[in-house]
Amino acid sequence: MSTERRAPLDRKRVADTALKLLNEVGLDGLSLRTIARELDVKAPALYWHFKDKQALLDEMATEMYRRMVAGTALDPDDTWQERMTKTYRGLRDALLGYRDGAKVYSGARFTGTDHAREMEENLRLFTAAGFALADAVRANQTAYSYTIGFVTEEQGVRPLPGERREGYEVEERARRLAEFPLSAAAGTEIFEDYDQHFEQGLALIVAGVEARYGST
Numbered sequence: 001m002s003t004e005r006r007a008p009l010d011r012k013r014v015a016d017t018a019l020k021l022l023n024e025v026g027l028d029g030l031s032l033r034t035i036a037r038e039l040d041v042k043a044p045a046l047y048w049h050f051k052d053k054q055a056l057l058d059e060m061a062t063e064m065y066r067r068m069v070a071g072t073a074l075d076p077d078d079t080w081q082e083r084m085t086k087t088y089r090g091l092r093d094a095l096l097g098y099r100d101g102a103k104v105y106s107g108a109r110f111t112g113t114d115h116a117r118e119m120e121e122n123l124r125l126f127t128a129a130g131f132a133l134a135d136a137v138r139a140n141q142t143a144y145s146y147t148i149g150f151v152t153e154e155q156g157v158r159p160l161p162g163e164r165r166e167g168y169e170v171e172e173r174a175r176r177l178a179e180f181p182l183s184a185a186a187g188t189e190i191f192e193d194y195d196q197h198f199e200q201g202l203a204l205i206v207a208g209v210e211a212r213y214g215s216t
Helices: 011-029 032-039 043-047 053-071 080-096 101-105 114-128 133-157 170-176 181-185 187-191 194-213
Strands: none
Touching: 011 032, 011 053, 011 101, 032 043, 032 053, 053 080, 053 101, 053 114, 080 101, 080 114, 080 133, 080 194, 101 133, 114 133, 133 194, 170 181, 170 187, 181 187
């Protein structure tokens, strides 16, 4: 009989395992039963920590957020423009690290208050730059919604970096839409070079916020 001691089963271990499995089976294939099998426990053991799958998804999103914060280099001396760019670039990078990452993250309810610490610092930076609180919130919500939407669409085509779903070949699309030349030519702007297109869109938001609120 093995005497190897296993790590105790807690919320973090379950969430870490779920995030690992997410890349293998995707959100639709992820179940408490699948996670229990990976952990070599019975499924009811997981209900001690999570009442249902949504509660687990909330913890997974929270862990994704913690990892994003740890992996995103921010400077206290950032301008609000630099902070906005770094924050939402970091969010996209974090979401792309997981199959269906944007679907898991969007709409989740964070557990704990870790996110409030970062949110407070971010809003303090914006209000110190001259934003009213409501305007700072609106600016960041706009950039957040853009990032979530962009990554959701991106992962619909490329579930993980290096993968590409069938049916999104730009050349084939152009042939099918040949009678609509502008729409056909737009394919490369929609389905190629996601890094560049995300950065361009984020820069548009930053410029729009600056033009709308006039804060520097």
